[in-house]
Amino acid sequence: MNSTGSRQMKLRKNEERLFKVLMIGSSVLIMGLLLYIVGTILYRGLPSLNLDMITKLPGGGFYLGKEGGIANAIIGSLYLIAGSLALSMLISIPLVIFINFYLPRNSALTGLIRFSFDILFGIPSIVYGAFGFALMVFLGLKASLLGGIIAVALLIMPIMMRSFDEVARLLPGDLSEALLALGSTKYEMSKVILKKLMPGMMTSVLLATGRGIGDAATVLFTAGYTDNIPASLGQPAATLPLSIFFQLGSPVEEVQNRAYASAIILTVIILIISLSARWISSRYSKK
Amino acid sequence: MKYRRVLKDRLARYYMLGIAVLSLLLILIIGLSLLFKALPIMKEHSLGSLLSSSSWKPFKGEFGFLPFILSTLYVSLIAIILALPAAMLTSIYLNSYASDRLRRFFEPVIDLLSGIPPVIYGVWGTLTVVPLISEKIAPHFVEFSAGYSVLAGGLVLAIMILPLLISILLEVFRSMPEEISDASLSLGATKWQTVKKVMLRRSIPGIIAAIVLAISRAFGETIAVLMVCGNIPIVPKSIFEACYPLPALIANNYGEMLSMPGYESALMLGALLLFLIIVLFNGVSRITLNRIERRFQL
Amino acid sequence: MNSESAARQITTVEGIASDPLRKVVQSHTIKIENLDVYIEENHVLKNIDLTIPEKSITCIIGPSGCGKSTLLKTLNRMHDENPEVRISGVVKVDDENIYDNKVNVIEVRKKMGLLAQRPCPLPMSIFDNVAYGPRIHGVRKRKVLNQTVIQYLQYVGLWDEVKGRVRKSASRLSIGQQQRLCLARGLAIEPEYILGDEATSALDPISTKKIEELFIELKEKYTVILVTHTLRQAKRIADYIVFMYLGKIIEAGPTEEIFNNPKMQLTRDYLSGSFS
Numbered sequence: 001m002n003s004t005g006s007r008q009m010k011l012r013k014n015e016e017r018l019f020k021v022l023m024i025g026s027s028v029l030i031m032g033l034l035l036y037i038v039g040t041i042l043y044r045g046l047p048s049l050n051l052d053m054i055t056k057l058p059g060g061g062f063y064l065g066k067e068g069g070i071a072n073a074i075i076g077s078l079y080l081i082a083g084s085l086a087l088s089m090l091i092s093i094p095l096v097i098f099i100n101f102y103l104p105r106n107s108a109l110t111g112l113i114r115f116s117f118d119i120l121f122g123i124p125s126i127v128y129g130a131f132g133f134a135l136m137v138f139l140g141l142k143a144s145l146l147g148g149i150i151a152v153a154l155l156i157m158p159i160m161m162r163s164f165d166e167v168a169r170l171l172p173g174d175l176s177e178a179l180l181a182l183g184s185t186k187y188e189m190s191k192v193i194l195k196k197l198m199p200g201m202m203t204s205v206l207l208a209t210g211r212g213i214g215d216a217a218t219v220l221f222t223a224g225y226t227d228n229i230p231a232s233l234g235q236p237a238a239t240l241p242l243s244i245f246f247q248l249g250s251p252v253e254e255v256q257n258r259a260y261a262s263a264i265i266l267t268v269i270i271l272i273i274s275l276s277a278r279w280i281s282s283r284y285s286k287k
Numbered sequence: 288m289k290y291r292r293v294l295k296d297r298l299a300r301y302y303m304l305g306i307a308v309l310s311l312l313l314i315l316i317i318g319l320s321l322l323f324k325a326l327p328i329m330k331e332h333s334l335g336s337l338l339s340s341s342s343w344k345p346f347k348g349e350f351g352f353l354p355f356i357l358s359t360l361y362v363s364l365i366a367i368i369l370a371l372p373a374a375m376l377t378s379i380y381l382n383s384y385a386s387d388r389l390r391r392f393f394e395p396v397i398d399l400l401s402g403i404p405p406v407i408y409g410v411w412g413t414l415t416v417v418p419l420i421s422e423k424i425a426p427h428f429v430e431f432s433a434g435y436s437v438l439a440g441g442l443v444l445a446i447m448i449l450p451l452l453i454s455i456l457l458e459v460f461r462s463m464p465e466e467i468s469d470a471s472l473s474l475g476a477t478k479w480q481t482v483k484k485v486m487l488r489r490s491i492p493g494i495i496a497a498i499v500l501a502i503s504r505a506f507g508e509t510i511a512v513l514m515v516c517g518n519i520p521i522v523p524k525s526i527f528e529a530c531y532p533l534p535a536l537i538a539n540n541y542g543e544m545l546s547m548p549g550y551e552s553a554l555m556l557g558a559l560l561l562f563l564i565i566v567l568f569n570g571v572s573r574i575t576l577n578r579i580e581r582r583f584q585l
Numbered sequence: 586m587n588s589e590s591a592a593r594q595i596t597t598v599e600g601i602a603s604d605p606l607r608k609v610v611q612s613h614t615i616k617i618e619n620l621d622v623y624i625e626e627n628h629v630l631k632n633i634d635l636t637i638p639e640k641s642i643t644c645i646i647g648p649s650g651c652g653k654s655t656l657l658k659t660l661n662r663m664h665d666e667n668p669e670v671r672i673s674g675v676v677k678v679d680d681e682n683i684y685d686n687k688v689n690v691i692e693v694r695k696k697m698g699l700l701a702q703r704p705c706p707l708p709m710s711i712f713d714n715v716a717y718g719p720r721i722h723g724v725r726k727r728k729v730l731n732q733t734v735i736q737y738l739q740y741v742g743l744w745d746e747v748k749g750r751v752r753k754s755a756s757r758l759s760i761g762q763q764q765r766l767c768l769a770r771g772l773a774i775e776p777e778y779i780l781g782d783e784a785t786s787a788l789d790p791i792s793t794k795k796i797e798e799l800f801i802e803l804k805e806k807y808t809v810i811l812v813t814h815t816l817r818q819a820k821r822i823a824d825y826i827v828f829m830y831l832g833k834i835i836e837a838g839p840t841e842e843i844f845n846n847p848k849m850q851l852t853r854d855y856l857s858g859s860f861s
Contacts, residue, residue, distance in 0.1 A: 016478075023377065024380065030453075036415075038403075041407060094302060095306050098306070104668045112311060113310060116313070119314060119565075119570055120314060121500075122500065122569040123562065124506060124509070129537075130537060131320055134323075175705055177666075183692075184691075185293070192707055192708065195709070215404075216404075220538055266407075270403075270404065274398045274401075274402050
């Protein structure tokens with residue numbers, strides 16, 4: 001090997017070494033950031049985390065330091081996400097079946113639908129909140145559980161659709177062919193295919209939930225806020241992100257600490273959801 | 288054949304078609320509704336003056352959107368500049384160099400990061416980032432900074448879009464078939480050369496898609512940025528000055544919407560602007576991406 | 586049978602046999618007349634004229650790409666699902682053109698039991714797999730379903746192997762068992778014809794043998810049409826052979842004749858292994 005060759009080798013080696021250092025450095029940095037953020041939240045939130053927080057409604061003056069908990073927000077968020085999931089599933093699931101199993105393979109309509117959902121996927125939650133608000137005004141609704149459900153459903157629909165579509169695309173055509181060859185109608189075929197795609201559907205549901213439950217901007221204008229648990233769709237609903245936000249805005253430090261505790265609760269909920277999603281998808285792929 | 292079977296089948300098909308049509312129209316419906324709500328203010332002021340004026344004094348009826356548009360852009364730009372290199376480096380490392388154990392360990396970390404609700408990032412930003420900027424970083428560059436700044440917003444956003452970037456990049460890298468990297472290695476290339484010349488080049492469409500997605504997220508993130516950016520409607524002249532991105536504008540003033548004439552319409556215009564920027568951005572990049580992808584497919 | 590030897594009829598130009606099995610006595614038959622199939626721009630099946638003899642095994646052989654599977658799929662109108670396919674001509678099943686506008690595709694498919702190349706158990710229990718067909722076609726009574734399921738599982742020789750776990754998922758069966766399950770499932774809709782699209786190519790030799798034995802039993806009650814990729818299989822079980830090449834039927838006739846006394850050079854070359 002001549003001298004230019006070995007110089008090149010040396011440069012290459014140094015370049016590789018440099019980047020290796022940078023790579024490890026950035027991974028360590030990210031890890032460290034996570035620990036730092038989680039640490040901060042835990043540090044300020046754990047002391048205030050107790051059973052009361054989960055089970056009680058905010059008493060009068062809760063935001064100024066008096067007693068209570070965030071049960072209003074926990075249940076409100078759960079109601080809301082349940083409603084949004086139902087609404088979103090009613091639309092995204094049939095749609096995915098339609099473009100994957102009803103429409104011909106290279107249909108222009110399929111491409112168009114996927115394209116439009118790609119765009120919807122990128123629209124920020126605040127725009128959905130504003131649109132939801134405009135829609136509510138148009139329909140004569142007040143800030144309520146229903147309003148929140150509509151806005152969040154709009155937000156999570158593209159997420160659910162995209163994730164479910166990925167799974168449906170991968171299904172080989174054998175199953176649908178076998179079903180049709182037995183004399184099934186397309187609707188009967190869809191029912192069986194849905195069964196096969198159930199794990200994928202679960203994953204998309206969980207993914208959508210994780211996103212929808214932690215978002216504040218969609219519910220800001222549309223769901224209202226209350227210290228109570230909504231008894232009907234027409235009543236305002238408290239949500240966890242807003243509850244955290246309002247508690248943080250309080251001048252009383254104890255309330256701020258409770259905000260951190262609430263944040264822990266929300267994060268734990270989301271963690272459970274995303275870990276379940278991962279677990280389901282790994283079980284599914286093992287089959 | 289039984290009529291009920293046929294009926295069910297037909298109903299199902301009509302339902303699906305209806306939904307398909309509706310979903311195609313959805314973007315249009317959203318845009319038009321926002322437009323409709325924003326009309327009042329556009330009738331009073333010309334669009335040009337709305338977009339180019341930096342004077343935001345709603346009480347006087349002055350609605351200049353420039354500060355907000357620019358703030359949104361600046362903050363997102365900083366976020367991407369900070370997040371992209373870190374995300375790329377980490378993803379490459381995790382995909383091509385790290386051991387299996389490390390990878391399995393890191394994945395829940397990414398999940399955790401993306402699961403933390405934006406509010407928390409906002410809080411953490413107020414606690415940590417703002418003082419950091421105000422006390423440690425800014426003094427080197429400017430005389431005074433309250434900490435609530437473009438940089439703070441950008442930094443917080445960067446951390447928020449990191450998990451998204453990393454998970455998409457990992458997926459993109461993972462999708463490269465092993466045979467290609469094997470071929471490169473068997474030709475005598477080092478791992479780093481393989482990564483640089485083969486994997487990255489091949490992944491360009493995916494990388495661009497990841498960036499587009501991350502920028503979209505950054506543009507639209509509301510709560511976290513709101514808490515650290517300062518919320519002052521001026522065009523920031525340095526990254527240490529306060530700013531006021533569009534989402535924050537809409538969120539902050541929601542309560543006052545109905546109290547002033549034209550205010551609601553102004554905020555809706557803000558939402559419309561945000562919507563248009565993102566739709567255009569996403570639409571154009573999707574089309575370009577499709578074209579690049581087609582050229583890359585052999 | 587004398588009529589079988591009379592089936593040797595080579596009538597058209599280019600020496601390509603036109604419906605050579607026409608003379609065999611028929612009542613439940615498939616008659617294909619003037620069939621042309623285009624997939625996008627490709628003329629995949631060219632002017633097919635064929636009669637499929639009833640209650641026998643007809644094997645369609647030929648090199649890959651010659652159109653065998655396409656031909657098979659025209660019989661149960663599976664091409665309906667693919668808008669890129671254009672079909673012209675007549676396919677008469679039991680004297681009715683199945684491509685006529687008035688004909689319901691579901692009724693057509695009910696007459697055809699399809700066994701595909703890769704076993705495709707439905708995502709349900711073994712029992713439900715077999716019961717699926719009867720259920721969608723209207724059978725509700727539990728007693729009847731039970732009987733049907735047991736009957737057909739016995740017929741394909743699965744009953745003894747699965748009787749303890751009939752309510753468990755079908756995906757746990759071995760590939761050979763799955764294919765037999767798919768056969769039972771296809772039989773449960775009580776078709777008249779059995780179509781097999783390289784039905785044993787994914788199986789091990791023992792399972793292949795079992796399925797072949799089943800086909801031989803089946804031909805007493807059903808008309809069996811198989812696309813085969815191995816000449817040996819055709820030799821083993823076929824009563825009639827149809828040899829295709831590049832979308833045309835080159836030669837067709839009783840197995841012995843085709844194998845021992847092929848009339849066309851192309852057939853001779855294929856059988857001798859010059860190309861495959």
